[in-house]
Amino acid sequence: MGRCVALLALAGLILLSACTRKDDSNATSQSLESRRYTVGVTLLTKQHPFYQELESAMREEAQKQNLELLIQSAEFNLADQTAQVENFLTRGVNALIICPVDSAGIAGAVKKANEAKVPVFTADIAAQGGEVVCHVASDNVQGGRLAGEYLAKLLNGKGKVVIIDHPVVTSVQDRTKGFMEAISKYPDIQVVDRPPGDGVRDKAMAVTETMLQKHPDLAGIFAINDSTALGALKAVESMGRTSVVIVGYDGDPEARREILRGSALKADAVQFPRKIGATVVEMVARHLRGETVPKLVPIPCDIIDREKLQAEEGASQSGS
Numbered sequence: 001m002g003r004c005v006a007l008l009a010l011a012g013l014i015l016l017s018a019c020t021r022k023d024d025s026n027a028t029s030q031s032l033e034s035r036r037y038t039v040g041v042t043l044l045t046k047q048h049p050f051y052q053e054l055e056s057a058m059r060e061e062a063q064k065q066n067l068e069l070l071i072q073s074a075e076f077n078l079a080d081q082t083a084q085v086e087n088f089l090t091r092g093v094n095a096l097i098i099c100p101v102d103s104a105g106i107a108g109a110v111k112k113a114n115e116a117k118v119p120v121f122t123a124d125i126a127a128q129g130g131e132v133v134c135h136v137a138s139d140n141v142q143g144g145r146l147a148g149e150y151l152a153k154l155l156n157g158k159g160k161v162v163i164i165d166h167p168v169v170t171s172v173q174d175r176t177k178g179f180m181e182a183i184s185k186y187p188d189i190q191v192v193d194r195p196p197g198d199g200v201r202d203k204a205m206a207v208t209e210t211m212l213q214k215h216p217d218l219a220g221i222f223a224i225n226d227s228t229a230l231g232a233l234k235a236v237e238s239m240g241r242t243s244v245v246i247v248g249y250d251g252d253p254e255a256r257r258e259i260l261r262g263s264a265l266k267a268d269a270v271q272f273p274r275k276i277g278a279t280v281v282e283m284v285a286r287h288l289r290g291e292t293v294p295k296l297v298p299i300p301c302d303i304i305d306r307e308k309l310q311a312e313e314g315a316s317q318s319g320s
Helices: 002-034 049-065 078-091 107-115 140-154 170-183 201-214 226-238 253-260 273-288 306-319
Strands: 037-043 067-073 095-098 120-123 134-138 159-164 189-193 218-223 245-250 265-270 296-299 302-305
Touching (some): 037 078, 037 273, 078 107, 095 273, 107 120, 134 273, 140 265, 159 170, 170 189, 201 226, 226 253, 226 265, 253 306
Parallel strands (some): 037 067, 120 134, 134 296, 159 218, 245 265
16 A cells, blocks of 8 residues: 555656656747847948848848847948957857948958857848858849840840949849840840949949940940949930930839939839848848758849839829
8 A cells, every 4th residue: 555655656746747847848948939139230331222121121020020130330341340240249149140341351250250159141242251041132143134134125135335343242243144144145235344333323423434435335334233323324414425225223212213204224123122131030030949041042133114113103193
């Protein structure tokens, strides 16, 4: 009889211990789920509409995912961006999101994060060096192809073309790759120059003026972003070369207005920065929860021209 009582008591203790472990496990799971992770973010710039939309979407998604974002901007300065990454690591962030100023130049900072066991994610522009968990960006090769096909159509398949380039970032490398793939199908279209405009309006304007003087029979320009396109447009108009057609990239509000008014800027390959911003934050949250995320998440591009923008305006007015 005594032995039976002892056995029953032992069984009760084992059951109690198992329940306690289960409760502890549930508590740990719940604490991980409710934990508020901190993520350091260094943007290329806060001045460009693309990055303003991207940042806004990142903040919205971070609230949904219970993440705290510490957001800084390098404003095209690699040294500042490297220092921002180092400061984030010193503060003990749980993850990093980088929009590199220079794809190769940021590799050292990425490697420092790797050594500190802090996961790195990139958005819009990829890093060339170090280990990145996930890169979220527009499918820029596809966007470049769309731009190339549209410019070829504008030129009826022949003429001299210039690319106002910015080759130090991977997203632009991909855009020009796609553009060249599309243009290569047209043997009567010749890319005669690829000067760098650094992705900014003033330099793009100066570079375009030089190209217009150097190539008096220039027919078309591919501008790798809208700051470049708007600088090129100003040069074309100030020099009275309005027969030169421009295709840009981004779909910024000012560029859309120029396309709508029938300027030399005829079309834009468009990205979806809000989608990029929300997606990269989602990937960070999933990784921190222990889920597997893809190495690359490409976001498809589109092309807009005057006809499409007019249709959009008409639909908007009829809807209101």
